[in-house]
Amino acid sequence: MATVRLMMGMYQLTSSLLTANYTLASIDLLISDTITGLQLSISGPLASMEELFTGSKPFLVSTRNCRRLSENVINLLSSISLARSSIDTGLGNDSSISGASITPLTPVPPSVAPTLVPNSGLMASPFSPGWAANTLMVNEDYRWLSYVLLLLLDLIVCLFILLGLAKQARWLLILMTVLAWLALFLSWGSLGLETATVVALSDFCSDPNAFVLNSTQFNSGTSSDVLDYYLTCNRRMNSPFQQLLTQSQRALSNIHTHLSSLDRNALTQFPKAEKSLRDVQQILNSTEGNFHQLVALLNCRGLNKDYIDSLKGLCYDGMEGLLYLSLYSFLSALAFTAILCSLPGAWRSFPSESEEYEDSDSESEDPFTSHQARRQTSSGSQRGAMAPFYNYPGAGWTPPFSSAPPLP
Numbered sequence: 001m002a003t004v005r006l007m008m009g010m011y012q013l014t015s016s017l018l019t020a021n022y023t024l025a026s027i028d029l030l031i032s033d034t035i036t037g038l039q040l041s042i043s044g045p046l047a048s049m050e051e052l053f054t055g056s057k058p059f060l061v062s063t064r065n066c067r068r069l070s071e072n073v074i075n076l077l078s079s080i081s082l083a084r085s086s087i088d089t090g091l092g093n094d095s096s097i098s099g100a101s102i103t104p105l106t107p108v109p110p111s112v113a114p115t116l117v118p119n120s121g122l123m124a125s126p127f128s129p130g131w132a133a134n135t136l137m138v139n140e141d142y143r144w145l146s147y148v149l150l151l152l153l154d155l156i157v158c159l160f161i162l163l164g165l166a167k168q169a170r171w172l173l174i175l176m177t178v179l180a181w182l183a184l185f186l187s188w189g190s191l192g193l194e195t196a197t198v199v200a201l202s203d204f205c206s207d208p209n210a211f212v213l214n215s216t217q218f219n220s221g222t223s224s225d226v227l228d229y230y231l232t233c234n235r236r237m238n239s240p241f242q243q244l245l246t247q248s249q250r251a252l253s254n255i256h257t258h259l260s261s262l263d264r265n266a267l268t269q270f271p272k273a274e275k276s277l278r279d280v281q282q283i284l285n286s287t288e289g290n291f292h293q294l295v296a297l298l299n300c301r302g303l304n305k306d307y308i309d310s311l312k313g314l315c316y317d318g319m320e321g322l323l324y325l326s327l328y329s330f331l332s333a334l335a336f337t338a339i340l341c342s343l344p345g346a347w348r349s350f351p352s353e354s355e356e357y358e359d360s361d362s363e364s365e366d367p368f369t370s371h372q373a374r375r376q377t378s379s380g381s382q383r384g385a386m387a388p389f390y391n392y393p394g395a396g397w398t399p400p401f402s403s404a405p406p407l408p
Contacts, residue, residue: 006321012313233304
């Protein structure tokens with residue numbers, strides 16, 4: 001019962017942490033994919049369009065505005081999350097890269113989501129949910145195995161102590177006494193560890209938001225506004241990324257407006273720019289799709305739900321399981337204490353070696369006489385000889401009431 005409740009709590013906690021890790025990793029990948037696409041559009045198609053529109057100032061201005069707005073979006077998204085190291089600025093030297101290689105991010109289930117630490121400012125490396133979930137799963141496996149082994153040790157010691165008492169085997173009782181001391185120490189040790197864990201967990205569960213805010217802000221330097229937004233998720237609170245997302249959305253809309261204007265007016269005069277313009281439009285469509293997914297993931301509802309579910313698994317099922325385990329360890333320690341205190345009295349009640357030796361000697365004298373008959377014979381000899389049933393004193397003796405004449 002205790003182990004099942006604790007396992008349920010740990011499963012809910014690790015599942016919520018993995019889901020939160022998937023959300024953070026998806027945010028980081030979306031931002032990286034968007035920045036990569038915009039960098040490719042700047043270095044490839046837009047650079048080619050600038051070369052083609054050199055003789056036409058209005059078209060050149062529109063193309064440069066698209067380039068400037070793309071760089072602005074890159075800077076805005078980089079303030080939310082630093083781009084991955086895989087985003088190489090050297091890609092700008094390859095003008096043959098087309099927008100066909102940029103596709104929207106395909107979400108994957110949390111079970112196969114990357115557990116790497118996101119580079120975003122939402123969560124720093126010491127507080128990666130993926131790392132925490134993996135650590136908890138490994139520790140839970142070791143904890144479950146250790147408690148199963150402790151339970152088996154308790155059962156084996158108790159059964160063999162009963163067998164030793166029934167058989168009056170001193171060597172078996174000596175061995176089981178040593179194992180009982182070991183089980184007693186393990187029970188008290190597990191009780192102390194569980195009690196300390198329950199106390200620490202109760203302190204954390206009394207005000208988890210304050211603990212997360214203080215520890216995370218102190219160790220990682222994450223903004224308290226960002227943490228408070230995702231921990232509380234109050235409808236009255238505005239997202240700390242709202243201004244950045246709004247500016248990025250406006251910049252993408254302006255880029256789309258400039259590209260539409262070039263599509264209507266420039267292609268008739270510069271047909272060679274059609275391929276570059278289509279590549280930029282394809283990259284922009286992929287970027288807008290990723291951006292809408294990013295806006296949805298940056299909303300506090302998803303991460304806050306994972307946070308609440310993890311607290312429920314830790315502070316309800318996990319706490320209840322730890323309390324049951326503490327009760328089991330306490331009762332086990334009391335039981336082994338009582339066993340070790342009662343074993344000396346049971347030891348003294350065993351027959352001594354001299355008595356066993358006398359019994360074995362008496363059995364070896366007459367193997368066909370039962371043990372009870374030998375005891376009765378020995379007790380009769382100790383009380384003295386009884387008078388015989390018939391007595392023949394002499395030839396001239398006659399019974400007192402006999403009518404027969406005396407013998408001559």
